[in-house]
Amino acid sequence: DAGVIQSPRHEVTEMGQEVTLRCKPISGHDYLFWYRQTMMRGLELLIYFNNNVPIDDSGMPEDRFSAKMPNASFSTLKIQPSEPRDSAVYFCASSNDVTEAFFGQGTRLTVV
Amino acid sequence: GQSLEQPSEVTAVEGAIVQINCTYQTSGFYGLSWYQQHDGGAPTFLSYNALDGLEETGRFSSFLSRSDSYGYLLLQELQMKDSASYFCAGENNAGNMLTFGGGTRLMVKP
Numbered sequence: 001d002a003g004v005i006q007s008p009r010h011e012v013t014e015m016g017q018e019v020t021l022r023c024k025p026i027s028g029h030d031y032l033f034w035y036r037q038t039m040m041r042g043l044e045l046l047i048y049f050n051n052n053v054p055i056d057d058s059g060m061p062e063d064r065f066s067a068k069m070p071n072a073s074f075s076t077l078k079i080q081p082s083e084p085r086d087s088a089v090y091f092c093a094s095s096n097d098v099t100e101a102f103f104g105q106g107t108r109l110t111v112v
Numbered sequence: 113g114q115s116l117e118q119p120s121e122v123t124a125v126e127g128a129i130v131q132i133n134c135t136y137q138t139s140g141f142y143g144l145s146w147y148q149q150h151d152g153g154a155p156t157f158l159s160y161n162a163l164d165g166l167e168e169t170g171r172f173s174s175f176l177s178r179s180d181s182y183g184y185l186l187l188q189e190l191q192m193k194d195s196a197s198y199f200c201a202g203e204n205n206a207g208n209m210l211t212f213g214g215g216t217r218l219m220v221k222p
């Protein structure tokens with residue numbers, strides 16, 4: 001397996017634009033997590049899914065953020081409209097259980 | 113919810129031993145994991161403790177004391193490549209959520 005695959009690796013967008021981040025988890029993993037990492041706030045759990053069902057989205061900062069997992073092999077995190085304070089590295093991770101999560105290489109988002 | 117506290121920075125010399133502590137306050141705590149992250153990279157799993165005691169994996173060991181709500185990561189025979197950030201992460205007792213501490217930046221000097 002190629003591991004967790006995220007795209008794009010880098011995204012630069014203008015404030016107000018819609019941004020969509022994509023994630024392909026490791027095949028067979030039941031859990032999928034979206035994290036955001038900044039210097040100020042560290043690694044924050046935004047939302048996680050179990051068997052494609054959102055379980056806890058309490059970490060999603062506000063209504064501008066939404067996440068979907070239409071099937072076991074794909075998830076998206078959407079920000080609409082984007083703001084400069086959304087600039088961060090966004091990680092997707094998957095696992096069979098949370099003792100060991102496998103992270104993708106992340107998407108570095110810059111909103112100008 | 114969960115809250116995990118770690119020192120922000122630790123500095124040590126090559127060949128030495130360093131201990132990175134993690135204290136937690138969680139509801140329904142189940143286990144503690146450790147992750148390593150190099151600059152520009154993704155977090156990678158190092159170890160996991162669900163029971164009290166020491167788990168050893170090569171140069172790295174991890175310890176948990178549930179009664180003290182405390183754990184640590186022990187790195188022996190430090191190498192320059194060990195310079196990275198280290199995160200403790202707590203698993204809740206439903207076994208389905210992972211919350212990370214703020215991370216400890218380890219600098220290994222020659």
